[in-house]
Amino acid sequence: MKFDFRSTAQMLRFDEKADRVVPPTGFTARLTLFSAFAMAFLAVFALALSMAAGRVAERWGEELAQSSTLRISAPAGEVAAQTDAALRVLRTTPGIIDARALTLEEQRALLAPWFGDDLPIDDLPLPQLIDISETEDGFDAAGLRLRLAAEAPGAVLDDHARWRQPLIEAATRLRVLGWASILLITAATAAMVTLAANAALAANAQVIAVLRLVGAKDTYIASAFVRRFALRALTGGAFGTLTGIIALFVIPSSSDAAGFLTGLTIQGVGWVWVVLIPPLTGLVALIATRFAAGRVLEELA
Amino acid sequence: MCCLGRIETGTMLRHNSAERGGRGKTTVIELENVAYSYGGGELLTDITLTVQPGSFHFLTGPSGSGKTTFLKLCYGALQATSGHVRLFNRDVRGLGRDDVAVLRRKVGVVHQDCQFLDHLPVEENVALPLAVSGQDAGGDDANLKELLAWVGLTARADALPPELSGGERQRAALARAVIMSPEVILADEPTGNIDWEMSQRLLTLLVELNRMGKTILVATHDLGLIRAAKAQVQTRVLRISNRRLQTAGADL
Ligand SMILES: Nc1ncnc2c1ncn2[C@@H]1O[C@H](COP(=O)(O)OP(=O)(O)OP(=O)(O)O)[C@@H](O)[C@H]1O
Ligand SMILES: [Mg+2]
Numbered sequence: 262m263k264f265d266f267r268s269t270a271q272m273l274r275f276d277e278k279a280d281r282v283v284p285p286t287g288f289t290a291r292l293t294l295f296s297a298f299a300m301a302f303l304a305v306f307a308l309a310l311s312m313a314a315g316r317v318a319e320r321w322g323e324e325l326a327q328s329s330t331l332r333i334s335a336p337a338g339e340v341a342a343q344t345d346a347a348l349r350v351l352r353t354t355p356g357i358i359d360a361r362a363l364t365l366e367e368q369r370a371l372l373a374p375w376f377g378d379d380l381p382i383d384d385l386p387l388p389q390l391i392d393i394s395e396t397e398d399g400f401d402a403a404g405l406r407l408r409l410a411a412e413a414p415g416a417v418l419d420d421h422a423r424w425r426q427p428l429i430e431a432a433t434r435l436r437v438l439g440w441a442s443i444l445l446i447t448a449a450t451a452a453m454v455t456l457a458a459n460a461a462l463a464a465n466a467q468v469i470a471v472l473r474l475v476g477a478k479d480t481y482i483a484s485a486f487v488r489r490f491a492l493r494a495l496t497g498g499a500f501g502t503l504t505g506i507i508a509l510f511v512i513p514s515s516s517d518a519a520g521f522l523t524g525l526t527i528q529g530v531g532w533v534w535v536v537l538i539p540p541l542t543g544l545v546a547l548i549a550t551r552f553a554a555g556r557v558l559e560e561l562a
Numbered sequence: 563m564c565c566l567g568r569i570e571t572g573t574m575l576r577h578n579s580a581e582r583g584g585r586g587k588t589t590v591i592e593l594e595n596v597a598y599s600y601g602g603g604e605l606l607t608d609i610t611l612t613v614q615p616g617s618f619h620f621l622t623g624p625s626g627s628g629k630t631t632f633l634k635l636c637y638g639a640l641q642a643t644s645g646h647v648r649l650f651n652r653d654v655r656g657l658g659r660d661d662v663a664v665l666r667r668k669v670g671v672v673h674q675d676c677q678f679l680d681h682l683p684v685e686e687n688v689a690l691p692l693a694v695s696g697q698d699a700g701g702d703d704a705n706l707k708e709l710l711a712w713v714g715l716t717a718r719a720d721a722l723p724p725e726l727s728g729g730e731r732q733r734a735a736l737a738r739a740v741i742m743s744p745e746v747i748l749a750d751e752p753t754g755n756i757d758w759e760m761s762q763r764l765l766t767l768l769v770e771l772n773r774m775g776k777t778i779l780v781a782t783h784d785l786g787l788i789r790a791a792k793a794q795v796q797t798r799v800l801r802i803s804n805r806r807l808q809t810a811g812a813d814l
């Protein structure tokens with residue numbers, strides 16, 4: 262059956278009389294309402310998951326991409342010389358904005374969380390750390406390593422790439438999974454509404470026959486069902502979405518540091534998507550019922 | 563209760579087609595060499611009939627001879643196996659479902675089993691053809707009331723169809739059949755399960771419609787009904803026997 266948008270749009274016109282020609286059906290009504298509720302609820306979570314994953318991937322990408330660290334581990338006497346040499350190399354490397362050796366105080370601050378404030382840092386053979394800020398495009402890490410090996414043999418370049426890439430990939434994939442879930446939820450909603458609509462249409466074969474006897478066109482008959490199911494899905498979807506949002510707020514949100522799990526929130530434009538869930542549920546039900554009605558009316562002809 | 567001679571009834575049927583003079587070339591129903599068969603064999607064969615506007619026909623024949631089938635062929639619910647069926651000069655073969663729906667609004671059908679929507683009150687069932695054709699204006703209420711009064715169902719307007727007696731169902735079905743002011747009324751055993759007095763009332767309603775210019779075709783095996791009709795109006799009696807259509811003799 263071809264999908265006719267104009268006639269489908271007409272079907273949504275409020276028509277109390279036309280809605281009455283189909284007797285109220287408790288079972289399919291509850292089934293649709295419940296499916297729409299459950300699916301909208303799940304959609305809120307899938308959406309939140311997807312958006313949280315997206316945010317994490319973005320933040321990690323940004324934070325990590327633009328800083329790297331150089332570590333100089335050398336015998337005590339050579340550290341200063343190698344540091345100077347490494348700084349010279351770094352400052353002449355394209356893609357690096359700035360390179361700066363951390364002061365002893367800064368290194369102490371970095372270690373404090375692990376070893377406490379009273380660490381006798383001066384007595385330890387600590388490596389010297391050099392903080393590198395890079396341009397957005399970054400630098401050629403392999404080339405830099407080669408040059409450093411010649412000038413400062415104790416230098417180890419840690420460009421985070423080794424461990425940041427898989428994390429970002431994981432987050433990106435999680436986002437894709439979130440969207441895939443939303444697609445699956447949509448398909449499942451359509452499937453369940455189709456089943457419910459089919460049941461309702463089959464149960465009302467007699468009503469359909471009478472309507473045809475008195476000259477009802479298929480569009481008229483279909484619309485009575487379409488409106489009903491779209492409305493139920495809209496209602497169920499609205500409640501499901503609302504419940505989902507409440508559930509999201511119940512998850513304790515803590516600082517950024519707690520990271521991903523507590524980041525399961527809806528932010529900014531994300532709300533647009535959330536607000537769209539109920540009408541989209543209704544739309545899915547509308548289209549599903551439209552097709553189901555078309556098929557059944559064809560069969561009953 | 564039944565309103566024989568109530569002239570106002572004419573106003574209720576929207577475009578009163580009393581222009582009997584204008585019959586001219588349009589025929590209401592035309593069957594040409596029609597045959598109908600189904601899995602069990604041929605039920606009707608070689609049927610040719612022209613129904614003129616304003617005429618009153620009876621269709622008789624033994625049970626199972628194909629009267630209902632004949633009527634269904636006439637209003638497009640069944641397709642002839644061969645031959646042509648024309649309604650208002652339109653061949654019903656090859657009509658889409660929407661076209662058939664529109665045709666049914668011009669042909670009032672009183673079905674043998676008077677099917678209703680059992681969850682809606684009589685009043686809404688009678689008005690159903692208006693509703694499904696999008697003509698359900700609030701202003702029609704007066705007409706609806708008048709029509710219910712005409713068939714004597716005013717007091718039963720709010721009853722549900724399953725609560726009606728056989729005769730009340732038949733009259734409700736007749737009211738539903740004429741609410742669109744159709745040119746043709748096809749009635750299948752309209753007096754099937756009602757007593758003599760009630761069938762007289764129903765006949766009176768049909769005769770009244772015929773006097774207003776409507777074309778009437780009634781399938782029945784109630785010979786008493788046919789005799790009673792002959793006393794009031796000019797009718798033609800057709801009989802299906804041996805799968806063929808015959809004009810019944812003067813014995814009726
Ligand atoms: N499509 C079909 N499939 C099977 N049987 C059919 C079909 N159409 C008609 N019949 C049979 O043809 C016969 C005639 O049916 P129909 O209802 O037209 O008779 P009728 O004259 O109206 O009978 P009654 O007076 O009892 O109402 C019946 O036996 C019916 O079962
Ligand atoms: Mg019959």
